Amino acid sequence: xxxxxxxxxxxxxxxxxxxxxxxxxxxxxxxxxxxxxxxxxxxxxxxxxxxxxxxxxxxxxxxxxxxxxxxxxxxxxxxxxxxxxxxxxxxxxxxxxxxxxxxxxxxxxxxxxxxxxxxxxxxxxxxxxxxxxxxxxxxxxxxxxxxxxxxxxxxxxxxxxxxxxxxxxxxxxxxxxxxxxxxxxxxxxxxxxxxxxxxxxxxxxxxxxxxxxxxxxxxxxxxxxxxxxxxxxxxxxxxxxxxxxxxxxxxxxxxxxxxxxxxxxxxxxxxxxxxxxxxxxxxxxxxxxxxxxxxxxxxxxxxxxxxxxxxxxxxxxxxxxxxxxxxxxxxxxxxxxxxxxxxxxxxxxxxxxxxxx
Amino acid sequence: xxxxxxxxxxxxxxxxxxxxxxxxxxxxxxxxxxxxxxxxxxxxxxxxxxxxxxxxxxxxxxxxxxxxxxxxxxxxxxxxxxxxxxxxxxxxxxxxxxxxxxxxxxxxxxxxxxxxxxxxxxxxxxxxxxxxxxxxxxxxxxxxxxxxxxxxxxxxxxxxxxxxxxxxxxxxxxxxxxxxxxxxxxxxxxxxxxxxxxxxxxxxxxxxxxxxxxxxxxxxxxxxxx
Numbered sequence: 020x021x022x023x024x025x026x027x028x029x030x031x032x033x034x035x036x037x038x039x040x041x042x043x044x045x046x047x048x049x050x051x052x053x054x055x056x057x058x059x060x061x062x063x064x065x066x067x068x069x070x071x072x073x074x075x076x077x078x079x080x081x082x083x084x085x086x087x088x089x090x091x092x093x094x095x096x097x098x099x100x101x102x103x104x105x106x107x108x109x110x111x112x113x114x115x116x117x118x119x120x121x122x123x124x125x126x127x128x129x130x131x132x133x134x135x136x137x138x139x140x141x142x143x144x145x146x147x148x149x150x151x152x153x154x155x156x157x158x159x160x161x162x163x164x165x166x167x168x169x170x171x172x173x174x175x176x177x178x179x180x181x182x183x184x185x186x187x188x189x190x191x192x193x194x195x196x197x198x199x200x201x202x203x204x205x206x207x208x209x210x211x212x213x214x215x216x217x218x219x220x221x222x223x224x225x226x227x228x229x230x231x232x233x234x235x236x237x238x239x240x241x242x243x244x245x246x247x248x249x250x251x252x253x254x255x256x257x258x259x260x261x262x263x264x265x266x267x268x269x270x271x272x273x274x275x276x277x278x279x280x281x282x283x284x285x286x287x288x289x290x291x292x293x294x295x296x297x298x299x300x301x302x303x304x305x306x307x308x309x310x311x312x313x314x315x316x317x318x319x320x321x322x323x324x325x326x327x328x329x330x331x332x333x334x335x336x337x338x339x340x341x342x343x344x345x346x347x348x349x350x351x352x353x354x355x356x357x358x359x360x361x362x363x364x365x366x367x368x369x370x371x372x373x374x375x376x
Numbered sequence: 377x378x379x380x381x382x383x384x385x386x387x388x389x390x391x392x393x394x395x396x397x398x399x400x401x402x403x404x405x406x407x408x409x410x411x412x413x414x415x416x417x418x419x420x421x422x423x424x425x426x427x428x429x430x431x432x433x434x435x436x437x438x439x440x441x442x443x444x445x446x447x448x449x450x451x452x453x454x455x456x457x458x459x460x461x462x463x464x465x466x467x468x469x470x471x472x473x474x475x476x477x478x479x480x481x482x483x484x485x486x487x488x489x490x491x492x493x494x495x496x497x498x499x500x501x502x503x504x505x506x507x508x509x510x511x512x513x514x515x516x517x518x519x520x521x522x523x524x525x526x527x528x529x530x531x532x533x534x535x536x537x538x539x540x541x542x543x544x545x546x547x548x549x550x551x552x553x554x555x556x557x558x559x560x561x562x563x564x565x566x567x568x569x570x571x572x573x574x575x576x577x578x579x580x581x582x583x584x585x586x587x588x589x590x591x592x593x594x595x596x597x598x599x600x601x602x
Contacts, residue, residue: 311388
């Protein structure tokens with residue numbers, strides 16, 4: 020129904036445009052012959068049964084479907100970016116905090132919840148598609164997510180986590196019946212997304228989580244072992260996933276080093292004088308690897324330059340600590356750092372701080 | 377547990393494989409471009425006044441040259457891993473659009489109608505649907521068709537020069553139909569949209585030719601009905 024209406028309005032618009040064009044360059048044309056010509060053209064336009072119009076109607080549908088999916092994925096990616104940024108700010112508070120464990124478990128919960136909601140929806144959108152057709156739509160969100168995940172794992176295990184450890188979290192097992200259901204529910208999905216983004220602006224209280232996380236509907240493969248009954252209840256199962264292209268992962272890692280730098284500088288302010296040298300080691304490992312890559316993608320080359328600057332900041336901090344450390348008492352040393360990173364915090368930070376405080 | 381060094385080594389392996397594959401693709405695409413140029417050269421003869429009657433022969437000749445393209449596409453398709461068409465399609469996008477245009481021109485000259493997407497895929501030996509493997513992207517097909525209108529508007533003028541006064545009328549009608557077809561599409565602000573914005577100039581060019589012929593009484597009424 021809507022399809023027909025749209026066609027009708029298109030045709031109308033077209034006629035209007037068409038008249039405009041005639042006005043524009045047909046000004047010098049006048050007389051009966053020209054008029055007859057014009058009428059003829061109009062006749063072809065109104066003729067829906069022409070094979071060209073018929074095929075183009077099919078093309079219209081195909082293009083609209085693809086563009087709609089693309090837009091939905093962009094939306095999801097934006098939501099993932101917002102959530103990941105919040106996660107990262109949360110993690111930045113872990114360094115120097117007395118209540119490390121609580122903050123980390125809160126972060127773990129957030130990660131899980133993000134996987135269950137946005138990434139599950141994203142995996143459904145990508146199901147049966149060529150993910151590379153839409154990679155530009157979801158890469159910003161994915162990179163931000165990788166940045167958050169690598170940061171989280173660095174804080175818990177002090178090492179870099181690989182793709183092989185992240186990918187299982189973004190792989191979901193669904194029953195075949197669900198897959199059918201989800202494809203027909205696409206329109207509803209977009210509405211839900213609209214609602215949740217608004218909700219997120221307010222606060223992320225427990226009640227808000229309940230409607231948006233379709234937790235009963237899916238089984239993350241990482242928790243699969245603990246929930247075999249659920250699998251058994253569905254008839255046939257199948258895996259869907261948000262694939263992580265290696266380049267996207269590395270770009271996320273590059274962003275993660277920026278967070279490392281921020282953490283190193285902040286922890287001096289909090290009185291932890293050991294942190295900068297530990298962090299500098301980690302950053303050096305990544306920096307050295309990045310500079311040895313042959314034929315890196317252009318984006319990665321840019322980020323390597325930024326990484327070098329961050330590394331130098333941390334190295335300068337280590338140097339200052341060593342030199343000045345001998346002459347100034349520890350509690351005053353913190354003031355020596357006129358934290359450049361603290362100034363560089365963007366507006367988003369202030370916004371999300373309000374949410375959590 | 378993978379070590380940090382492993383992570384980076386794997387990525388380097390990935391980069392190397394990616395680089396190698398792209399080099400491979402580039403070399404096949406270069407061959408494809410050569411084939412496209414050859415067909416293009418063969419078809420350019422339609423603009424010469426002396427060749428006007430020879431369209432059918434020219435088309436058959438051009439059509440036989442597509443066999444080479446088909447082989448090259450098969451070679452290219454073999455290099456692309458499943459479900460990664462869009463990871464690499466920037467490499468062959470342009471040449472594919474060119475082939476769409478060339479095959480559309482052949483079909484138009486022979487039968488004066490729009491080539492369907494299915495027919496193009498038969499010319500090139502690729503698939504229609506993405507699910508079936510190496511396929512013809514809809515955008516590339518549409519782009520190729522838009523290139524066709526440009527060539528036809530040129531042909532309309534040259535047909536007049538060669539003394540064929542009825543062809544411009546038919547071309548004008550055909551381009552008008554295509555124009556209304558394209559107006560059905562909700563295009564995003566991308567390359568296709570930009571190219572489509574140029575379509576009105578082709579329409580205009582043809583209409584001007586028709587106008588010139590009509591005002592001088594060079595077309596009889598029968599020519600118009602046709």
